[in-house]
Amino acid sequence: MENQLLKIRSTKDKLIETNEISQQLRKRLRLSETLIQTLLLIFGAVSILTTLGIVYELGKESWLFFGREEVSLVEFLTTTTWQPVAGKFGVLPLINATLMTSFFAMLVSLPLGLSAAIYLSEYASARARSLLKPILEILAGIPTVVYGYFALTFMTPLLRSIFGSDTVQIYNTLSAGLVMGIMILPLVSSMSEDALNAVPNSLREAAYSLGATRLETAIKVVVPAALSGIVAAFILGVSRAVGETMIVAIAAGSGPAFTLNPFRAAETMTGYIARISGGDLAYDTPDYNSIFAIGLLLFLVTLVLNMISRRIAARFREVYE
Amino acid sequence: MRFSLVDSSNKGKTTNLARRHQIGKIWHAIFFLSTATGLLALVTLLLSIINQSFGLMAVDYKVDPSTLSARPLEQLSNSELIDILKSNVSKIRLRTLEREKPLDQRTTDELLELVNTQIVGQKIIYTWKLHESIFRRAEIEAEIARDYPNARLEFRAWLNWQFLKNTMSSQAQFAGIRTALLGSLNLILYTILFALPIGIGAAIYLEEYARKDLWYNRIIQTNIDNLAGVPSIVYGILGLAIFVRALQPLTSGALFGTPAENGRTILSAGLTMALLVLPIIIINAQEAIRAVPDTIRQASYGLGATKWQTIWSHVLPYALPGILTGNILAISRAIGETAPLILVGASTFITSDPNGPFSHFTALPIQIYNWTTRPQEQFRNIAAAAIIVLMTTLLMINALAILLRNRYSKKI
Numbered sequence: 001m002e003n004q005l006l007k008i009r010s011t012k013d014k015l016i017e018t019n020e021i022s023q024q025l026r027k028r029l030r031l032s033e034t035l036i037q038t039l040l041l042i043f044g045a046v047s048i049l050t051t052l053g054i055v056y057e058l059g060k061e062s063w064l065f066f067g068r069e070e071v072s073l074v075e076f077l078t079t080t081t082w083q084p085v086a087g088k089f090g091v092l093p094l095i096n097a098t099l100m101t102s103f104f105a106m107l108v109s110l111p112l113g114l115s116a117a118i119y120l121s122e123y124a125s126a127r128a129r130s131l132l133k134p135i136l137e138i139l140a141g142i143p144t145v146v147y148g149y150f151a152l153t154f155m156t157p158l159l160r161s162i163f164g165s166d167t168v169q170i171y172n173t174l175s176a177g178l179v180m181g182i183m184i185l186p187l188v189s190s191m192s193e194d195a196l197n198a199v200p201n202s203l204r205e206a207a208y209s210l211g212a213t214r215l216e217t218a219i220k221v222v223v224p225a226a227l228s229g230i231v232a233a234f235i236l237g238v239s240r241a242v243g244e245t246m247i248v249a250i251a252a253g254s255g256p257a258f259t260l261n262p263f264r265a266a267e268t269m270t271g272y273i274a275r276i277s278g279g280d281l282a283y284d285t286p287d288y289n290s291i292f293a294i295g296l297l298l299f300l301v302t303l304v305l306n307m308i309s310r311r312i313a314a315r316f317r318e319v320y321e
Numbered sequence: 322m323r324f325s326l327v328d329s330s331n332k333g334k335t336t337n338l339a340r341r342h343q344i345g346k347i348w349h350a351i352f353f354l355s356t357a358t359g360l361l362a363l364v365t366l367l368l369s370i371i372n373q374s375f376g377l378m379a380v381d382y383k384v385d386p387s388t389l390s391a392r393p394l395e396q397l398s399n400s401e402l403i404d405i406l407k408s409n410v411s412k413i414r415l416r417t418l419e420r421e422k423p424l425d426q427r428t429t430d431e432l433l434e435l436v437n438t439q440i441v442g443q444k445i446i447y448t449w450k451l452h453e454s455i456f457r458r459a460e461i462e463a464e465i466a467r468d469y470p471n472a473r474l475e476f477r478a479w480l481n482w483q484f485l486k487n488t489m490s491s492q493a494q495f496a497g498i499r500t501a502l503l504g505s506l507n508l509i510l511y512t513i514l515f516a517l518p519i520g521i522g523a524a525i526y527l528e529e530y531a532r533k534d535l536w537y538n539r540i541i542q543t544n545i546d547n548l549a550g551v552p553s554i555v556y557g558i559l560g561l562a563i564f565v566r567a568l569q570p571l572t573s574g575a576l577f578g579t580p581a582e583n584g585r586t587i588l589s590a591g592l593t594m595a596l597l598v599l600p601i602i603i604i605n606a607q608e609a610i611r612a613v614p615d616t617i618r619q620a621s622y623g624l625g626a627t628k629w630q631t632i633w634s635h636v637l638p639y640a641l642p643g644i645l646t647g648n649i650l651a652i653s654r655a656i657g658e659t660a661p662l663i664l665v666g667a668s669t670f671i672t673s674d675p676n677g678p679f680s681h682f683t684a685l686p687i688q689i690y691n692w693t694t695r696p697q698e699q700f701r702n703i704a705a706a707a708i709i710v711l712m713t714t715l716l717m718i719n720a721l722a723i724l725l726r727n728r729y730s731k732k733i
Contacts, residue, residue: 048544057563
């Protein structure tokens with residue numbers, strides 16, 4: 001009996017002993033490690049705070065803007081006069097000008113960018129590509145205010161000498177749009193080129209073996225296979241054009257105008273924000289609130305465009321990986 | 322243009338082949354020309370800016386500087402300049418100037434400006450671009466001799482030492498970018514100070530710690546990707562609402578006892594820029610960290626290192642060249658950004674150097690914007706000169722990025 005009791009006690013001791021050993025082997029909770037991880041998580045959360053800040057501030061001030069007696073949401077979205085002094089807040093002229101400059105920008109950057117991408121990916125030798133691509137990408141690194149200067153001092157005089165200085169105003173949407181197209185060109189071309197490069201070579205080889213020429217392979221096989229990537233590049237380009245500020249602030253003119261004439265001055269959404277906030281803007285005036293309402297519109301449009309672009313690009317990646 | 326890959330009607334025929342190859346050649350040329358158009362645009366842009374920053378100008382003087390002194394005014398000493406001022410400016414005016422700041426306490430540059438504005442009265446009538454100045458010189462000379470017999474024609478490099486050294490002036494020929502350049506550099510300093518640790522920290526968290534299956538980690542990642550596409554002017558609006566207005570006690574320095582009158586300070590602008598470049602820095606740093614092979618981490622764990630020890634002494638040194646390059650590119654974007662600065666209230670006319678985070682400021686791109694939008698031709702000229710300074714700065718920063726990357730890559 002006593003013997004048995006001893007036996008039990010010794011096994012119990014042994015158990016405790018092994019337990020201690022396994023506790024030693026277990027991962028210890030280190031305070032400094034946990035602290036560092038928490039700190040890094042907080043750093044990651046700063047981006048969330050930024051988004052919340054944007055949404056909260058834009059939302060709050062827009063709410064105040066539409067809460068004013070002279071402003072109504074329906075009139076804001078449907079009428080065609082923007083004259084804060086006269087109490088007229090119709091955002092359509094600003095949207096119209098933004099659409100026009102973006103349209104001209106895409107008119108330049110889509111065909112040129114796509115052609116350049118096809119050339120770099122399907123035609124150029126490795127050496128030519130390693131030379132041409134970085135040079136094209138310099139265009140993407142030039143500050144936008146420099147493009148604005150270029151539009152006003154080079155593109156506008158050029159347009160005026162072609163179409164006559166009577167038809168082309170000093171500030172016009174066409175000049176701003178064309179130069180914006182040059183700015184977006186490297187974005188479209190490098191994203192499209194990535195998409196074209198991701199198309200597996202087996203597809204090209206199959207086309208060649210069926211007797212297709214290089215052009216036919218590129219246009220009928222490679223481009224369709226990479227179409228979603230190209231569309232994603234295009235949409236991202238549009239989003240960039242809509243949000244671009246300095247070129248239109250300098251070259252497209254100040255003062256909202258509802259016009260479809262590309263040779264006339266018209267202020268875009270971003271141009272309006274830049275002009276209004278240029279001086280010492282007094283808080284809680286209709287002007288102050290209005291930049292938030294237009295900013296909210298801008299934020300939502302570019303956000304939706306970016307999300308669509310990424311969704312499309314993600315689908316295209318799934319196909320070939 | 323119609324062609325098909327497999328056309329049954331074409332069997333055995335080769336007549337179509339020549340045509341197909343010809344079309345192929347035409348499109349080859351079109352694709353090449355499109356690429357070349359991009360390059361052409363770049364060259365045109367650079368040339369048009371150089372073209373604007375040098376050239377002839379026609380100037381009118383109230384008093385010809387050569388009658389004041391035998392040597393050029395720029396070479397005179399302080400006492401000689403004071404003598405000129407004393408002998409040419411009325412007693413009353415001189416007394417006012419003395420009251421503002423005694424003459425013998427002023428610097429050479431200040432005295433020179435006084436001589437220029439008070440006596441010489443230089444007035445620019447017209448400026449020409451470089452190509453006009455070279456190819457139409459005779460015409461220009463005839464035109465000036467006919468219309469402005471008193472005016473003198475001078476060749477002017479708008480980008481010169483004086484331009485780098487001078488502060489703002491309401492006259493283009495005396496204006497410089499000293500305060501703007503210092504403003505930009507100060508601003509970037511605060512941007513780096515905030516964006517760098519937070520950006521790299523967030524990237525480390527997302528790549529090394531975050532479990533991809535947790536909802537909040539996915540939200541952080543998606544959110545960062547979306548923030549990278551938000552237009553810069555929206556960040557400006559955010560900066561105006563948060564840093565300039567809501568946090569005014571902090572950003573104006575009121576909490577620290579050195580208040581500026583409002584929150585439109587270098588600190589506000591630096592913080593706004595930090596938020597703007599943060600997503601870019603995070604995404605670039607993530608890519609660099611992701612490129613570090615897993616074997617490095619496993620070897621470190623195998624030797625008993627903790628997670629942080631592994632990251633700090635093994636992952637980060639490998640990822641550093643990539644992180645640095647990405648960071649420097651993000652910083653160079655911040656230097657060229659203009660729109661957010663307009664929103665957070667960069668002033669355009671500042672004559673004193675920025676001192677500390679709570680001073681009002683101007684920046685290089687803001688000056689370019691301001692000068693470009695002025696109607697007088699000579700302001701376009703100095704805007705072009707400022708653009709050359711801005712682009713040279715960017716070029717040097719990017720060269721630094723490449724140098725650093727090469728150096729650190731060799732070490733590992």
